[in-house]
Amino acid sequence: MTTSTAGAQVFRLPDLGEGLTEAEIVRWLVAVGDQVAVDQAIVEVETAKSLVEVPSPYAGRVATLHGAEGATVPVGSPLITVDAADPTDPPDPVVSTDAATTPAAEAYREEERAGSGNVLIGYGTAEAGGRGRKRRPRPVASAPVKVAAAPSPPPPSPATGPGKPPLVISPLVRRLARDGGVYLADVTPTGEGGVITRSDVVRALADREKPSPATPAATPSGTGERRTPLNGFRKAVAAQLSRSRSEIPEATVWVDVDATALWELREGTRTAADPGPGLLAYLARFVVAGLKQYPVLNARLDVERQEIVEHDHIHLGLAVQSERGLVVPAVLNAETMTTDQLDAAIRALTSRAREGRATAEELAAGTFTLNNYGGFRVDGSAAIINHPQVAILGFGRILDRPWVVDGAIVPRKITQMSFVFDHRVCDGGTAAGFMRVVADAIEDPAAAIRGL
Secondary structure (H helix, E strand, O other), rough: OOOEEEOOOEOOOOOOOOOOOOOEEEEEEEOOOEOOOOOOOEEEEEOOOOOOEEEEEOOEEEEEOOOOOEEEEOOOEEEEEEOOOOOOOOOOOOOOOOOOOOOOHHHHHHHHHHOOOEEEEOOOOOOOOOOOOOOOOOOOOOOOOOOOOOOOOOOOOOOOOOOOOOOOHHHHHHHHHHHHOOOHHHHHOOOHHHOOOOOHHHHHHHHHOOOOOOOOOOOOOOOOOOOOOOOHHHHHHHHHHHHHHHHHOOEEEEEEEOOOOHHHHHHHOOOOOOOOHHHHHHHOOOOOOOOHHOOHOEEEEEEEOOEEEEEOOOOOOEEEEEOOEEEEEEOHHHHHOOOHHHHHHHHHHHHHOOOOOOOHHHHHOOEEEEEHHHHHHOOOOOOOOOOOOOEEEEEOOOEEEEEEEEEEEEEEEEEEEEEEEEEEOOOOHHHHHHHHHHHHHHHHHHHHHHHH
């Protein structure tokens, strides 16, 4: 979205896809007075799904930034104004990449080389070994920044002093500090080269909550409240879960499953050189098998046309706890994978999701969700269906419990499997049939794998 007036070109926040209507400005990558090129990243924004670098469609000199860092900008609103490039302007000086740099700058450059996260399709940071995008450093004295409703910066901290800004590489760390009301200049860095890490900010938050020895702890008189506005991600999560609970008549069923044979199979295939597939990969394989037998659970409900729409692929969503919160990226086309392939795909996907690097497609494509809440050392959960999906399957932790086998009480490794489904698309018999496919495979995995 762009407009032009008398040489000034206004770039409006574009539609970033997936039905998103707004984004929050995390970090400006340019300042007023900077020269920008076409396709140069100008700002990093946070949507409800990911961190995204937005490139400029114009070349020229930055005239106005239409929003402060931390502000929420609706799609279609002005983002930046660029004065058209003047061919008589001298070119920007070339920034040498051979000069000595601080460890923090090297870390940031390494982060760019590795890829800084999700970017708009067709743009982004170069892959390792490729040509990284070089950004001209901001001048010390530049034109006044024209930012709407920009808050006044606090005075420099004695710990840092003038001209010594705190070193923060990750926008997630900066965001955590801003949401918690922590002034970064007061944070003691522990990262290499004086970089402030997430742990540093968390420690500062904890220290601030400790009552002073000379001051009694705050009483519940109304003055001790701390309010934290929902960010774009939490707003989207709240809307999604509220819609699920208000629209879907869900039902929950559960069963205790003897996972001893699966545990032994996994342990028996492990070697020092090759640990083999993890338990989650086997569970994913069994879930895929169950969905093939009961495809109505790998579907969505078209309410307007009153139709159940079964998918011709299984994009298996996995609940992953990241720094931004709970996300559900999907292993695409899981029905085509072996157990080993699923294991590799799951490990790569969850690693990217925890680092905020899952793609927009992976975050939106799920057709069914598998939730391993046993990783949080809990036994059961009545989960909320990830709308517009129609079901979610969860596993609790595996515990040694007394179990009756052939009339004798013996210790076995037991896990609880809970299944939540949309009662509009099927009845309890279908849900129970699906659960037994998965449970039977867990209890006799060798036979199940032979039949897959």
